[in-house]
Amino acid sequence: MFFRQVIGQEGIKRSLLQSVNDGRVSHAQLFAGPDGSGNLPLALAYAQYVSCLNKQENDSCGECPSCRKYHKLIHPDLHFVFPVVKTPKFKDPVSDNFLEEWRATVTKNAYFDLDQWFGLIGAENAQGLIYSNESEEIIRKLNLKSFEAEFKVMIIWMPEKMHVACANKLLKMIEEPPNKTLFLLVAENEEDLIVTIRSRCQLVKFPPIDDVSMKEALVNVPEADGANVDTIVHLARGNFRKALELLQPDEVSAFNLESFKELMRSSYGRKFLDLFTWSESMSNIGREKQKSFLLYGMKLLRENFVSNLKNSELVFMDDNEADFSKRFAPFINERNIIQLSELFEEAFNHIAMNGNPRIIFTDVAFKTTKLIRK
Numbered sequence: 001m002f003f004r005q006v007i008g009q010e011g012i013k014r015s016l017l018q019s020v021n022d023g024r025v026s027h028a029q030l031f032a033g034p035d036g037s038g039n040l041p042l043a044l045a046y047a048q049y050v051s052c053l054n055k056q057e058n059d060s061c062g063e064c065p066s067c068r069k070y071h072k073l074i075h076p077d078l079h080f081v082f083p084v085v086k087t088p089k090f091k092d093p094v095s096d097n098f099l100e101e102w103r104a105t106v107t108k109n110a111y112f113d114l115d116q117w118f119g120l121i122g123a124e125n126a127q128g129l130i131y132s133n134e135s136e137e138i139i140r141k142l143n144l145k146s147f148e149a150e151f152k153v154m155i156i157w158m159p160e161k162m163h164v165a166c167a168n169k170l171l172k173m174i175e176e177p178p179n180k181t182l183f184l185l186v187a188e189n190e191e192d193l194i195v196t197i198r199s200r201c202q203l204v205k206f207p208p209i210d211d212v213s214m215k216e217a218l219v220n221v222p223e224a225d226g227a228n229v230d231t232i233v234h235l236a237r238g239n240f241r242k243a244l245e246l247l248q249p250d251e252v253s254a255f256n257l258e259s260f261k262e263l264m265r266s267s268y269g270r271k272f273l274d275l276f277t278w279s280e281s282m283s284n285i286g287r288e289k290q291k292s293f294l295l296y297g298m299k300l301l302r303e304n305f306v307s308n309l310k311n312s313e314l315v316f317m318d319d320n321e322a323d324f325s326k327r328f329a330p331f332i333n334e335r336n337i338i339q340l341s342e343l344f345e346e347a348f349n350h351i352a353m354n355g356n357p358r359i360i361f362t363d364v365a366f367k368t369t370k371l372i373r374k
Ligand SMILES: [Zn+2]
Pocket: 051, 052, 053, 054, 055, 060, 061, 062, 063, 064, 065, 066, 067
């Protein structure tokens, strides 16, 4: 990974480059940034630069033996630790068990989140961790002599997911590091890290990606061809992973939008038979989808209410939603927004508490009929 492949974050790149060129590489650094801000790709670019044998002024050379191995993430002095899951094959898993999948994922697109990662290693609903036995692996690797590079680099992704026993051993390693070792902790919620580790690391704090850099990056994404890039930039709020997701509107959001439209149209037209049909079909989609729909409904109600204020900065809708909103928004006003939102919220809570979906969705349908004409 090169610095130039990392989206935005120019200030952080500059200070990292400066510190290497001044010979002030701090041995334990915490790259803390929100989802999609690019702290993992920047950690990789930084590690590659530190290890590059022919450093250029602003980036690694890309051609020396070190860069070539970094390119494939196979440098023998580059080590990774990340959350993993227990599987029938790996009952006491460590990161190395999933190293192939990790390399494939990161080289393809280093902007991904924990859910995607767990999905990729076949454990969508599992609770993954950096398990306690990972600490022995860390110690073993760091006690190895460095093979080729000046620095041994250990990139720990999502250290906040580390088992406390492992975290305590890691703390000792950070306190008394083997010579020429660089720990890069790449965290999303640094407050969840144990304080003693946090206080021993130099904090590099990542803001969300700025809009200009985000737009530049999206123009090069094939899926953005024909899409409304300005809207995507606005909706993504500095999260590149989210922007990529928005370029591929998934079936779930399409379903939610269509269901919402149907409810609102039938309610406004007082088509009671249609409302019964709607409630019936919603009661059969399963609890997770029902919750997802109700949350989505709350969001869309808010957006439509706010869009009446004619301040586009405050509105977060994609093209399909905005299209529907043109005619729908005037029906959401200060006389019904609170009651409608509460209706959806209450339904969400009842679904979450295993209430009867048929009764709950019928209730939503008929109350909406009253409220939509206020
Ligand atoms: Zn190089």
